[in-house]
Amino acid sequence: MNDSNGYEAVIGLEVHIQLTTRTKAFCGCSTRFGDAPNTNTCPVCLGYPGALPVANREMISMAIALGLATGCTIHHRSVFVRKHYFYPDLPKGYQISQYEDPICTDGTVDIELDDGTRKPVRIRRIHIEEDAGKSLHDIATETLIDLNRCGVPLLEIVTEPDLRTPAEAHAFLVLLRKIVTYLEICDGNMEEGSLRCDANVSVRPAGSREMRTKTEIKNLNSFRNVERALGYEIHRHAELLRQGESPESETLLWDAVRNLTVPLRGKEESPDYRYFPEPDLPPVVLDDAWIERVRAALPELPLARRDRFIANYGLSRYDADILTAEKPLADFFEHTVAGLKRRLPEDFKTACNWVTGDFTRMLRERKRPITDPPLSPAALAELLDMLIEGTISGKMAKQILEEAADTGVHPREIVGRSGAAQLTDEGFLSTLIDSVLRENEPSVRKYLGGRENVFGFFVGQVMKATQGRANPELVNRILREKLDERKKCHE
Ligand SMILES: [Zn+2]
Numbered sequence: 001m002n003d004s005n006g007y008e009a010v011i012g013l014e015v016h017i018q019l020t021t022r023t024k025a026f027c028g029c030s031t032r033f034g035d036a037p038n039t040n041t042c043p044v045c046l047g048y049p050g051a052l053p054v055a056n057r058e059m060i061s062m063a064i065a066l067g068l069a070t071g072c073t074i075h076h077r078s079v080f081v082r083k084h085y086f087y088p089d090l091p092k093g094y095q096i097s098q099y100e101d102p103i104c105t106d107g108t109v110d111i112e113l114d115d116g117t118r119k120p121v122r123i124r125r126i127h128i129e130e131d132a133g134k135s136l137h138d139i140a141t142e143t144l145i146d147l148n149r150c151g152v153p154l155l156e157i158v159t160e161p162d163l164r165t166p167a168e169a170h171a172f173l174v175l176l177r178k179i180v181t182y183l184e185i186c187d188g189n190m191e192e193g194s195l196r197c198d199a200n201v202s203v204r205p206a207g208s209r210e211m212r213t214k215t216e217i218k219n220l221n222s223f224r225n226v227e228r229a230l231g232y233e234i235h236r237h238a239e240l241l242r243q244g245e246s247p248e249s250e251t252l253l254w255d256a257v258r259n260l261t262v263p264l265r266g267k268e269e270s271p272d273y274r275y276f277p278e279p280d281l282p283p284v285v286l287d288d289a290w291i292e293r294v295r296a297a298l299p300e301l302p303l304a305r306r307d308r309f310i311a312n313y314g315l316s317r318y319d320a321d322i323l324t325a326e327k328p329l330a331d332f333f334e335h336t337v338a339g340l341k342r343r344l345p346e347d348f349k350t351a352c353n354w355v356t357g358d359f360t361r362m363l364r365e366r367k368r369p370i371t372d373p374p375l376s377p378a379a380l381a382e383l384l385d386m387l388i389e390g391t392i393s394g395k396m397a398k399q400i401l402e403e404a405a406d407t408g409v410h411p412r413e414i415v416g417r418s419g420a421a422q423l424t425d426e427g428f429l430s431t432l433i434d435s436v437l438r439e440n441e442p443s444v445r446k447y448l449g450g451r452e453n454v455f456g457f458f459v460g461q462v463m464k465a466t467q468g469r470a471n472p473e474l475v476n477r478i479l480r481e482k483l484d485e486r487k488k489c490h491e
Contacts, residue, residue: 339381
């Protein structure tokens with residue numbers, strides 16, 4: 001952070017993402033979240049002596065996918081190690097991880113800041129490891145342990161200290177979350193702990209290249225907390241430096257209630273993990289065919305898709321950002337516009353407004369996810385076609401959207417059945433307007449005499465005669481033509 005007092009921050013992130021494999025990293029147990037405690041366990045993930053782990057191939061493919069998506073070198077040989085530490089929810093007494101030979105190294109992603117400028121952030125490494133179980137301390141007298149999460153596969157992503165502000169750290173996390181959810185290797189749910197972040201931060205005089213003492217903030221569980229914790233810590237470091245002091249190298253936790261960081265443990269207690277190669281697992285050996293198979297299956301990545309939405313559909317960056325924030329929403333939008341009869345930029349904008357506006361609101365009200373909508377993209381396209389061609393008004397479209405969502409009946413069928421279609425029959429409207437003018441001869445004379453505001457009265461009469469179903473633009477046009485004609489005769 002280039003604050004006014006001449007200091008800048010140096011920030012690096014370590015992000016753990018929980019993979020969406022069906023089974024655990026080294027055994028066949030289910031990874032399902034929310035199952036009854038300790039039901040998804042076996043001798044391997046409980047660490048019984050003699051139980052043999054086998055690496056999950058799907059997990060390895062997911063690590064390759066993330067490595068490719070972040071421009072990393074994918075190593076043909078990587079090694080599992082044991083990382084030793086004691087914790088009650090780690091029954092083996094060690095965690096299987098990767099240390100000196102991780103599967104991916106040396107990548108780069110471009111983050112985008114609010115003003116649209118891009119900045120490269122280097123990825124030092126991505127490695128595979130298993131998760132520990134969960135201790136539940138919130139019971140007054142005891143701690144309970146759930147080992148369902150024990151052995152669930154994780155990827156740890158470590159950046160170089162290339163980030164300078166809390167906003168950049170935030171932008172990196174948002175982008176990483178988008179990438180892993182587009183790859184469908186992580187659900188990105190921070191509340192459930194599927195994406196967790198540790199941040200290293202130090203502060204130095206702006207413009208200097210030196211590295212000052214850093215502190216590490218552990219287990220940041222929301223984007224907001226990452227920004228707030230970093231903001232607090234940078235300010236704290238800068239204050240100490242200003243007083244001629246230096247922060248201690250320590251591990252901290254963010255207290256979101258009191259808005260400050262608190263020490264977890266000091267440097268002198270920093271654990272020695274005694275890494276050594278896992279004797280029960282062979283090195284991960286990848287051939288080119290495996291890597292190429294994963295590459296061929298990569299989806300279009302979020303920033304590329306956002307830029308394509310701008311180029312192909314003529315959308316603003318703002319709209320394209322909203323549509324591509326979540327892959328299922330972007331997919332739904334593209335399936336909807338694929339079903340439109342007319343394909344002008346204004347029609348894509350209409351589709352964008354409906355997908356992000358009324359359609360999203362309808363889903364929220366019905367508590368339905370975009371992946372399981374009560375109305376298909378084809379049905380929404382059908383509704384939008386009728387709106388675009390003027391068969392129905394915007395107000396009617398909203399009602400039909402609700403009805404289609406409630407009943408599953410196709411929008412065109414609803415319109416046909418109810419006779420709710422807007423009147424767009426020119427012949428019919430022309431005859432109707434003739435009779436309205438005939439019945440209101442005194443007003444017509446006033447209009448021809450220069451009282452232009454009587455025009456609205458005629459429109460009102462037509463709308464009244466059709467119970468509001470006449471297409472207003474059409475009524476205006478026909479009426480204008482007829483009155484202009486009378487004016488010519490009058491002159
Ligand atoms: Zn198991």
